[in-house]
Amino acid sequence: MRTWTEDSGGSTEAAWELLSRPPRWHEWAPHLRGAWGLGDPVRAGSAGAARLLGVVPVPVQILSVERGRSWTWRAGAVVEMDHRVTPREGGCAVAIDLRAPGPLEPVVAAAYGPVIALALRRLARAIEPAG
Numbered sequence: 628m629r630t631w632t633e634d635s636g637g638s639t640e641a642a643w644e645l646l647s648r649p650p651r652w653h654e655w656a657p658h659l660r661g662a663w664g665l666g667d668p669v670r671a672g673s674a675g676a677a678r679l680l681g682v683v684p685v686p687v688q689i690l691s692v693e694r695g696r697s698w699t700w701r702a703g704a705v706v707e708m709d710h711r712v713t714p715r716e717g718g719c720a721v722a723i724d725l726r727a728p729g730p731l732e733p734v735v736a737a738a739y740g741p742v743i744a745l746a747l748r749r750l751a752r753a754i755e756p757a758g
Contacts, residue, residue, distance in 0.1 A: 629725045629736040633747040636718040637754025643695050643712050645750055646721065649677075655750035658742055665689055669698050677702070706735055721750050 635642065645651050647669050649662035664675020671692045676684040685702055692698040697711040709724040723743050727735045 629732065629740065630722060631725075631740065631743045631747055632720050632722040633744075633751040634715065634718065634720050635751035635754050636756060637751070639695065639712045639714045639719040641754035642719050642721050642750065645753060646710050646712060647692075647698060652677075655753050656746040657749075658746070662687075665700075668692075668694075669700075671698075705731065719754075721747050723747060 645655055648667050649665050649669065650667055652659040652662065658680055659677055660681035661678040662675060664673055665677075665687065666673045666689070669689045669692055671689055674686070674688040677687050678684050687700050687702050690699045690701055690707070695712070697709055699707060699709045701707050705728055707726045709722075711720075711722045711724070713720045713722065723746075725736055725739070725743070726732065
């Protein structure tokens, strides 16, 4: 498993609002240009697609949701990602864990990891209190 984490002075509620609502994903993950069939907020058991870069529809299924804390999806046939919000003093941490079988995991992590890191930085900044 590979994990990316970003700390924020924003609230867990604000992070969850952006993290769990597909229509708002573009606000922090500009590579995601739409999703359908996943719920709003995401619902366990729902299946649909996420549109990468406005062009490529990737089939996804929401495997689990722990409201206000985390949700997990399977993207494509084998890659799973946990999207997490954890309270911490003065704010929260947002994180994504990536899992893929055997030798595929380091390849996916190398290719997609920088995108995950950038998206989490944008999410952490987006929920920072004004002022």
